[in-house]
Amino acid sequence: MKYYEKTIHSEEIFEGKIINVRLDDVLLVNGKTSKREIVHHNGGVAILPMLTENKIFLVRQFRKPIESELIELPAGKLENNEDPVKCALRELEEEIGYKAGKIEKISSIYTSPGFADEIIHIFVASELSKTTINRDEDEFMDILELDIKEAVKMIHDGRIVDAKTIVGILSYISK
């Protein structure tokens, strides 16, 4: 890689349950050094659940970092070495209470590559059948059922502002 930055020193700053933080000294292509603040996240999945050809489910939940509620695709974190498809099916069932007969990856995105390694794999789930909601005990959300055209409108007028949700919906309709 033309502009590869070699790590010459790496300092662990924080080891959390969701993220680890480290501070790397790197060697740049011009021979100088610089510091890189890096958040490690295990990655996650997000699911666009198609109830019919036009109807989708989204969830609305409180997000502490921004002190606000957001409308998002159902989503969840990957456990170590977990298969993203398995994780997506599990999260869909846990968060909105539906099993999917069909699931297809539509995109994988890096959310904040300037400071974080988080990757989110986005799936379209269809052939849905009702089962039981089974959320984590610190997880609270409302389920929204809406027309995908309405969701696109909500992207364009700023009611949907979550990156993975916008990527999932606009990738789906532009295919």
Place this chain on the structure above:
Amino acid sequence: MKYYEKTIHSEEIFEGKIINVRLDDVLLVNGKTSKREIVHHNGGVAILPMLTENKIFLVRQFRKPIESELIELPAGKLENNEDPVKCALRELEEEIGYKAGKIEKISSIYTSPGFADEIIHIFVASELSKTTINRDEDEFMDILELDIKEAVKMIHDGRIVDAKTIVGILSYISK
């Protein structure tokens, strides 16, 4: 807000140049408490530069967190209280060497609201005229000039995987 999480304790973990990290104890709606690992970032801008009606510029640069090069919109961090429009015009000039006669916001996105407060304001810049590139001394990148239809294809086949870049391009073509 229905599911608001009140902060009952907040511990500073790390104060960097790009991010701060803190660990919050929060009170959930069910009366229990939980921990939230939170990355503060000042936010940023990204710019979709339209050279003509169909031609856009993107940049390719190395991203240390993922140890790989990515194709992205030109982008940059907001300085404290900086006007996003001013920041977008500055970054466009610094990174690819063009002034914009016209600039319009197309979207504002939260990139990783599960653990970070980063918001990116995305602009479409047009009426471009050439000026001088003036990058930060630790910033290296190639400029790509390509057809927007080709960029959409690169999103769908996985050559473009950066969230803000996908949101910018697909928001523009779906308007």
